[in-house]
Amino acid sequence: MSWAIVDVANFYVSSERLFDPSLRRVPVIVLSNNDGCAIARSEEAKALHIKMGDPVFKLRDTIRRHGIQLRSSNYELYADLNRRFNAVIGEHSDLVEIYSIDESFFRLPVLGSGLGDVAGAHRVREAILRNVGLPTRIGLGPTRTLSKVANALAKATEKVWGGVVDLHDVELRDRLFQMWPVDEVWGIGRALAGRLRPLGVRTTADLAALPPAVARDVGTVVLERLVRELGGTECDDFRPEPEKLKATAVTRMFGEPVRDLEPLRQAMARRAWRAAEKIRAQGLLASRIIGFAHGSRYRPDPPNATRSARLSPATNDPRAIVGMASRMVESMFEEGRIYTKCGVLLEELTADTAPQGDLFAAADPKAPALLSAIDGLNARFGRETVSLAVQGRGARTFDTKRSMKSPAWTTRIAEIPIAR
DNA sequence: TCTGGGGTCCTAGGACCC
């Protein structure tokens, strides 16, 4: 097998620039939820030494001095552009695996071109740029891991090699691996890099030369697979079907800290509602719910409470899920403490086609009709047009801040761009 | 004052079984 991976250059910033030309050629950063940190930077912003995850309040001066443009994250837009560039990739390969919001693997060869892999990859880049408007880089290799390293090298060498690197050639691999630090490799984080250092493993070449048994010893079977993949042996299972979601989470900071039970309950209820909505959209049921509420980890002794519970029978009914989350809040809340974030996780997700019943609880026969009516109304008239009373109504101070969000240019009829 | 959100995979260790 042979793989390629495409990633979009500075995806969120490139997306914002697509419909707002005033953002071109100036430093731009896109902010995390609650407008807290920088999570995407244009090349101009990177040149000003703005790092991934830098908190905005520490950047105030730099932002003012250099006229940096800020945008809240606009996931509706990014998700739509993701769908579009994957459609283009799908025209060039028989198998596309969406890896993240800005990266997709695809299987080689590039279809229909009769070109070599590298020329084919350039053709894919051109098609994405022309049809969607997004700049990309592509890495090629005999395993996913090698294509991922190739992609990182394509980023680093874009000016010289034009955004495509092919690591099929063993000699080229040897040469580049010696210059490529091991902690830049996909799957090597801080902890593993720290454990590899005493063994003298500094470059990708050192890592590739490690005997697999040693790799397993230093790390786990994951590191062993990584080493084998660097050597060109595919260890990742072939994944013809898109994998089912196993867990989902809705967690958010509060726009302003919360000190009282009622707002905490409403915030938790809203997250639980949204989580139930997400799994319904995927046709899934949850068997386990986890709720948490905590304070700022940058303050001494923040509150930190977690509760988990079984959902039996497995469900995606907001009355059960929001109800459970609300009861959790009762038992978590402590008077006099300051909360900054809460969330709900739904786990042990199974398809709703053949649900496991509960011996002791009769299913509500009207629930499916009720839920699809609610989802239909909310899809048509906007989120939370219909909701549970415990969620409260209207925008509240504890809702997440997104004060610099661009319009839903491509997904809402009222917000499409107008050309004159 | 202000520091994101959402995932997956693996392992160790406890509880339990015969």
Added chain:
DNA sequence: TCTGGGGTCCTAGGACCC
């Protein structure tokens, strides 16, 4: 003083990714 062997299942927590 001495106290088996071989399993499964579950959970918490760590590590990694974007």
